[in-house]
Amino acid sequence: MRRRGFVLPFVIIAIGTSGTLAMAFITAAWRGHRAGRQGRQAESVALAADEVLADAQRAWRADSLWTLPPGTAVTRTIDLPNGVHHDIVWRRSHPLVAWLDVRSARISRIAEERAGRRRTRALWLAPPSLPLPAALTASGAVIGEGATTVSGIDIPHAAMPCGMQRDAVDVAAIVAGQVAPAAPAAWPAMPVWAVVPPTVSLQVSSALPTVVQHSVALPRDSLPAPLPASPGWQALLLDGPVIVVQGPTVWRGLLTVRGALRLQGPVQIDGVLLVRGPLDAQRARLRVRGAVLVADSLGADVRLGGDTDVQYDRCAVQMALATVATPRSTPFVLWQATGH
Helix, strand or coil: CCCCCCCHHHHHHHHHHHHHHHHHHHHHHHHHHHHHHHHHHHHHHHHHHHHHHHHHHHCHHHHCHHHCCCCCEEEEEEECCCCCEEEEEEEEEECCEEEEEEEEEECCCCHHHCEEEEEEEEEEEECCCCCCCEEEEECCEEEECCCCEEECCCCCCCCCCCCCCCCCCCCEEEEECEEEECCCCCCCCCCCEEECCCCHHHHHHHHHHHHHHCCEEEECCCCCECCCCCCCCEEEEEEEEEEEEECCEEEEEEEEEEEEEEEEEEEEEEEEEEECCCEEEEEEEEEEEEEEEECCCCCCCEEECCCCEEEECHHHHHHHHHCCCEEECCCCCCCEEEEC
């Protein structure tokens, strides 16, 4: 007795199995190709993010972060020809600490070409090593009179960008070669002072090239003139044999004078006043919230008028030094990479 079609079911099963295996291989190959393509796209975006991060760190001055107080952010975007979009965000959490965040993404209608990466780095804004052991540091003599006050007590002030909630560190009032009242006038509030180390002038000379490099240079003659307006915290270099600053005038940041400095009228400085020559404020109503450094190889003298007030402020000093700082990864050495 013949049974036709007995082998047919096995043939159908074999064909179905072969078709299933073929589809499985095709699917696996397609998924592998897709994964490889996505991996290549993600790797290209990651490399682009690393490059933008490094460029942003090197050219951080283009973002003007040092002009702004802690708690603020600077944001900009970059669209590269390769189709990658970058969001660059600088955040300042401390006068000398900044966070650089780069978010990079390639958006495409093709799913395999979509990729994103994020890079975050904490940076120490390393300032030049200026010797600031006191509210007023001078390589020569400090001559005061009348109601002149110099204090190294760090008192948080609401007008400063760090606000009231910050660490306060007191320093000496005056570190100088000598401190004395102007004869014959007395100086009732003459503070206790310490002898200046002999290396102060050398330290200033070593740090000066960095300060000059990152400062806005303004040649000046001896004609009395006020300081230019400072948009935010800035570094300014006044260069000339004798410079006369006529008040009323205000400066926020680092003010460097390469030469003798004479002050007249109301002069207010929030930050650091660095003078490479004698300082004469006898005819000025000088107000400094931060620190004053007067040092050169000849031991420049400081003459303060009877209406001078120098108050040490750590926040103002750090904000001023940040204007000439260089971003460095140490001591944080923080690197994070995330995908999305």
